[in-house]
Amino acid sequence: MRKEMLLWASALLLFSGCSKSNLAEKSVNPLTKKMTGSTTLLSGTGDVVGKITVGYQGWFGCAGDNSPYNSWTHQNLECWPDVRQYTTTYAGDKFNQAGVQQAAFNGNLGNGQPAKMFSSYDQSTVNVHFLWMQQNGIDCAALQRFGGALNTDARDKGFRDGMATRVQNAAQTYGRKFYIMYDISGWTNFQTEMKTDWTSFMSAHTTSSAYAKQNGKPVVCIWGIGFANRPGNVTSWSDVINWFKSQGCYVIVGAPGNFSTDTANQAAYNLADMLMPWRVGATTNFQTMDANDLTYCNAHNIDYQTDIYPGTAFYNSNASRPKNEIPRVHGDFMWSQFAGAKNANVSSVYISMFDEMNEATSILNCAEDASSIPAGNYFLTLDADGTHVSSDFYLRLVNDGGKMIKGQIAYTASHPTPHVLTPPASLTPHVLSSSSIQINWSQVADAPVYNIKRATVSGGPYTTVAAGVTGGTYTNTGLTANTTYYYVISAGYINGGESTNSGQVSGKTNP
Template sequence: MMIIIIKRFRGILGALALATVAAAGCVGAEQEAAPGATAAPEGETRQAIVSQGIKDKVIAGYQGWFTAYGDGSPVERWSHWSRGTYQSNAGAPAPGYQSFELYPDVSEYSAASLFQTGYAPLGNGSPAKLFSSYPTEVVNKHFAWMQQYGIDGAALQRFAGELRDSVFKAHRDSIATKMKNAAEATGRLFYLMYDITGMDEATFVQNVQNDWTSTIVGQLRLTSSSRYAVQDGRPVVSIWGLGFTHNPGTPSQAAALIDWFHAQGVYVIGGVPTNWRTSTGDSKPGFEATYAKFDMISPWTVGRYKTDGEVDNHRNTYLVPDRDYCNGRGIAYQPVFFPGFAWSNWNGGPRNDFPRRQGNLFWRQAVNIREAGIPAAYIAMFDEYDEGTAIAKAAEDSSMAPTNQYFLTLSSDGAYVSSDFYLRLAGKATRMIERLDPVSAQVPIPLTAGPVFFRSGAEETDAALSWNNTTEAMQGVTGAEFGAVSGEPVHAASRSFRLAGRDTQTTASHAYFKAFDVNIPVQSSTQLSFWTYPQNSLGQHITVDLIMTDGSTLRDSGATDLNGVSMHPGAPRGTVNAWTQTRSRIGQWLAGKTIDRVLIAYDYGPLTGDFRGYVDDITIANP
C-alpha cells in the first residue's frame, strides 16, 4: 500500500515560525563566477545563462529559512535547526532538541557563517556547528553550487502565513533580495512561490495580493530582475497549497486569486495535491474547474512512493494521465521529484523512512519524467534539511555528524556517498529531462568524485558491510567471526569492526573476510588509512587488505606504511589494548589498478592460539 504523507505545516506562526526564501537555476559561462564559487569538479562545467522561460526548465525549491542566534538576522534566534527563544541562545540545537533530519556538510562555509551548537564534536573531531541562511555568503554559495552543477533555477518559497509577523517578513524580504542578487551574479533563473499553508481563510487572498503588489513588485522589485522567470511575456508566480484538504480556501476563493494574478499579467503555476485531477484523496472536492485555471500544474509527490515499483505505479496512475490531461487543455506540466524523505528527529517516524537508495529513487523519477516526454520538473528541495530532502551538500557519514545524536547522512543507505553527489545527480537529471543527454536507465555518475573514495567507521550512518561474516579465504583457523559490533572498543562514535578466532596451526594460518565491495581506481597519490586495536599479541596481525580487479592484493604488493612496516598481516601492527593508526601511500605500489574488494584479515604462521582485534575508521582517498 502506497504511503501517503501530507506536506507538513511549513508556515509556523509567531515566535515559532521561520522559514524563508529562495531560488536558483541555470547559468553562466558568460557570467563572472559567483561569490563563494569553487572550481568545478572533474566532468562538471559551469552552465551558460539560460532563457527566462519556465516550460522547459528543471527548478529546485529553495527555503533559505535556517537562522541562528547571533547571525544578525531580524529573527534573533535559532529556527528550523531547532526552535529557539527570541533574542537568546536558549533553544540552540542539542541532543534531543532539534527539528531537522539530514546534517549539512558545513566544511565550505566561512567561520562567520557558522554557529556553535550544543552537540558533541563531529566524528572527525571538528566542533558541531551549523550555518545560518541569513549571511550573504551562504546565499551566494548556494547559487554558486547551482551554477557549478547545472541546475536551471529555483523557486523562492514565501510562506504566506508569516507575512503578518513583521520580524519574519523582514527576514524573508532580506533573503529575497540576497537571492535576487545571487541569481543575477550566477545567471540562475528564479521565481516566487507562495505557500498558503496555515493562513487564515478569510484573509489569505487579500494578504497575498497586498504582498505581491506592495513588497514583491513594489519594494523589492523582484520581477524587474533580469533573472526573474518570464513565460509567454509574463512574470511567473507559483501558489502552493490551494485545494489541499488541510489548507484554507474554497474553490471560489482560489479561483479569485488566480484570476487576480492573471489580471496583473502574471503566469501562474499551481502547486496542487497529488489527486488534483479527480479532486479526491488529498484534494478537496469541487476544485476541478479551479485547477484548470492554472497556466502550469505541479502536483506534490514527496512521500508518495519508495520503491521502483511504486515510482512506476505513480507514473502510470498519475504522471502520464496528468500529462495527457494538461496537454489536452493547453496547460503546462511540472512534475515534482525528490531524493528521499525522513523526519524522525522532528516529527517522529522511522529513521531513513524513504531511503535515497544511493540516488536510485531520485533517478528513477527523472527517467520516468524524461520517457514521458515532459520537458520541465521541480526538485523538492534544494536546502530542505528538515525533512531530509535536500540536494545541497550534506554530511557524508558519521565523521561529518555529531557523535551524540542521530542524524541522517548520505551514506546511511550502505555505500559511501560524497557530499555533492545529489548536486551532481540533479545536474545530470536536468540534462536528461531537457533532452541534452540520452536516457540512462542506471544512475550515470559515481557515488563519489573524490578526493575521498571510501570511508567507514561501522556506524549506522556509514557505508555498511557488503557481506555478512563471509570469508574470502581461510586456513588453519577455527571459530573465526567478523562483523560490526557496539559496546566494545571503538576509536570514535559507538561501533567498530571485530575479527576473532583461533589459530590452530603453525604454518600458513589465515582468515580473510570480505568486507566492502568497491570500485576504486588507484592513482599515484592514493592513500589507505585505518585504526586497529589488538586485544592480544596475535591480534596485532589483524589488518586491512585489498584485492584488485586483476586478482592482485595489497598484502603481496610489497607496500609499506609510512613507518616502513609491511602492509602484509604477517607484520605485527600496533600495541595491545591501544588504538593505532596505519597510513600507507598505496598508490606507490598499486597505481593504475582498481580496488575491487576491501578485506579485514588475520594472517600469521609461527604461533597458535586465540586472536582478537578491532578495526575502525577505514579511509581510501587521494589527499
C-alpha cells in the same frame, strides 16, 4: 495507506507551521516501457518551461548572524549540512533544536571538528548555494514565502524580505533565475493579504534580470491549492489565480498529486498557466502519474512541471515516524523519478527541495556519515542504506537527471552518477629545476577542476598549493633546492565537492 499518509501530513503541518510535507495520495516501477505522448511544449522553452527548478526554503537562522531574529531558527534538522565549502559558519551555545526529540547541544562532529551551521541570511551562504546550482545545471530557484509567519512576527517578515534580496543578488551573480512561491497556508485572509504582499513588496523583484519570466510574464507560484489541509475553496483559489494573471503574471499552481482526477477542484486547477503535482511521499508509479498528468494538462492547454525528490524522513521532529521513512537508496529512488519523467516525455522539473534539511528532502551538501554529524546525536546521513556517497552526490545526480530530461545525454534506467568523485590517476612528477616541479595526471570525466596538494613529509599533512586547476598539468614553482616534495591531487568543483586524494608521488628539486 492513503488515509494514514494524509493524517501524517496533517500532523506534520501542525507541528512545523509552514511545511509542505503533505504526502502524495498516489505514488517507482521498473520503467521498462517508454510511453507515447507529445513532446511539443505548449509554451516555448523559457525560464521554467523546459528547465530544472529547485524549491528554496532559505529559512535557517543562527545566533550571531545579524538577521532580524539573530538566533537559531528552523533548526529542527533531520540532516546535518556539510559546511566545509562555506566562508561563514556559526557555532551553537547551544544549538536550539526547537521541538525535536534530542536536547539542545554543542560540541564536535564525529571527526573531532567543531559542529557548525550556516545561516541562510548570510549573503555568502546564498552565493554558495547558487554557485552549486550553476555548477550542477539547475536553472531556477523558487523562493518559498509563507503567510503564517509574515502575519504574526515582524522579525520573520524582515527575514523573508531580506532573503528575497539575497536570492536576487546571488541569482544575478551566478546567472540563475528565481521566482516567488507563495504557500497558501497561514494567511489570515490570503485573498487580500497575498495580493498586498505582492503589490507592496515582492513584485519589485520582477524588474531584476534574474527574475524568472515565462511567455514574457513574471512567474509566480501559488502552492497548496486543492489540499484539504490548506485554507480556501474553488471560489477563493480561483480569485487569487485570476488576480495574479490580471497583474500580468504567469501562474504556476502547486496541486495535490491527484489533480487530474480531483474533479471537485478542477475549475481552479484549469486556470493555471502551469500545474505541478506535489509528489513527496509517493513511492511508486511515477511514469504512469506523469503520463496521466501530462495528458490532462495537454488537453486543457496547461504547461506541466513534474515534482521529483530524493527521499524523506521526519524522525527528529516526530519520533513516531521511522528514522529513514522513504530511503534514498543511494540515488536509485530519485533517478527512477527522472527516468519515469523522461519516458513520459516530461520537459519541466521541480526538485523538492534544495535546502529542506528539516524533512530530509535536501539535495545540497549534507553529512556523508557519522564522522560529519554532531557526536552523540542522531541525524540521517547519506550512507544510511549502507552505500557511501559524497556530500555533493545529489547535486551531481540532479545535474545528470536534468541533462537527460533535456536530451543532452541519452536515456538510461540506472543513474550514471558516480557515488563519489574519482581522483585523478597516473600522476607523473617532472623535476624542472632547483625551484620547480611539474605534475602531470590523467583527467577524469566527472569533475572539471583539480586541487594540487603538497607536503614535505611522505603521507602529509598536505597543504593545497593550487585549487580550481583545469587541464592535466601544473607547475609548482618557488620551491627550495635539493628538497623532496610529495604531491597528491583531488578532483572536484570550485568551492564544491571534491574526490578523495590520488595516490602520492614525489620529486626532488635539483641542487
